[in-house]
Amino acid sequence: MVEREYQQFAGQFVIGKRLFSYNFGAILTRREQEIEEWLEAHPIVPIDKESIDETMRNNQNHTNLRLELEEIREAKVRWELGIYGICMEDDCGIDIPEERLILIPHGKRCAKCQQKREKSHPSKRRYW
Numbered sequence: 001m002v003e004r005e006y007q008q009f010a011g012q013f014v015i016g017k018r019l020f021s022y023n024f025g026a027i028l029t030r031r032e033q034e035i036e037e038w039l040e041a042h043p044i045v046p047i048d049k050e051s052i053d054e055t056m057r058n059n060q061n062h063t064n065l066r067l068e069l070e071e072i073r074e075a076k077v078r079w080e081l082g083i084y085g086i087c088m089e090d091d092c093g094i095d096i097p098e099e100r101l102i103l104i105p106h107g108k109r110c111a112k113c114q115q116k117r118e119k120s121h122p123s124k125r126r127y128w
C-alpha cells in the first residue's frame, strides 16, 4: 500500500500507552479483506504439467497469503487489546516505529529482533 493511500487512515489513535498517526486497525482489516478475496478467487490447484510454473506460483502465493492472513488477524487482536506495535520478542518489548509498521502492518518484532530471528531461523525469513 502506498503512502498516499495511508492518508485516508490518518488521524490520532490511542492504543494502549501509544499514540498512532494511522488507524492500523482499519489498515489491517482492509488488507485482510484483500487477501480473503484473493484466496477465494485463487484456490490451491493441482499442479498442471502444461502450466507448471503458473500452478506452482499460484499455490505458493496461496500458502504465503494464508500465513500472512493469520499474522494480520493476530495483529488485529493486538490492536484491540492495546498492545499493537510492541515488539513481541520475550526479552524486548520496545515500541516498533510507525515507519516500520507502515511497511509491515502485521509486524510483531522490531528490526533488531527480526534480524536476530532471521539469523537463527533462516527458513522463517518471510514471516514477520
Ligand SMILES: [Zn+2]
Residues within 6 Å of the ligand: 087, 088, 089, 092, 093, 094, 109, 110, 111, 112, 113, 114
Ligand atoms: Zn524487539
